[in-house]
Amino acid sequence: MQRPDDRTASALRFTTEIIAWVATPWALAPHSWVLAVLSVVVLIGLPTVFTTPGDKPHNGMVPVPGWVTIALVLLQLVAAVISSWVAWPAWAAVVVSALAAVCLVTERRRWQWLLAADRVA
Incomplete structure (x- = not known):
């Protein structure tokens, strides 16, 4: 199956x-600068x-199955949405939430390919 x-x-x-890289540390910084820095390292x-x-x-340095890549994308999307609601005005959080929803729809074909690649490997 071709990508x-x-x-x-x-x-x-x-x-x-x-x-996600901007909003997550922004949301965490008032609570802990260590968590803010750690969030960027993780994301x-x-x-x-x-x-x-x-x-x-x-x-990358460590090859992983497709479901791990999908989980990492979901982590980014969830971090972007939740952090934008915590750190930014509601209108900005609504825009980020809509962007994440559209991203989910457009990722569908890639995710199918990633999961199909798992079956081949």
Whole structure:
């Protein structure tokens, strides 16, 4: 099964990831600067280290099955939505929530491919 063209999904996913990277430490900083820093390390570090072979032009240091990559994307989406509601005005959180919902829809084909790749491997 060939990897689907996901340029639109990739742009939406990356936008949501950036929002998670900004909003999560912003939401955590008033409670603990250590958690704020740790959140950035987790949100950026885990997807950099753990990747499904064939999913990206570069492979991470640790190959993982497709469901792990899906879980990492879901972590980013959840972090973006929850953190935006905690840290930002409601109108911004609504926009982030809508973006995350659209991202879920556009990710569907890639996720099917990631899960099908698990069956082949």
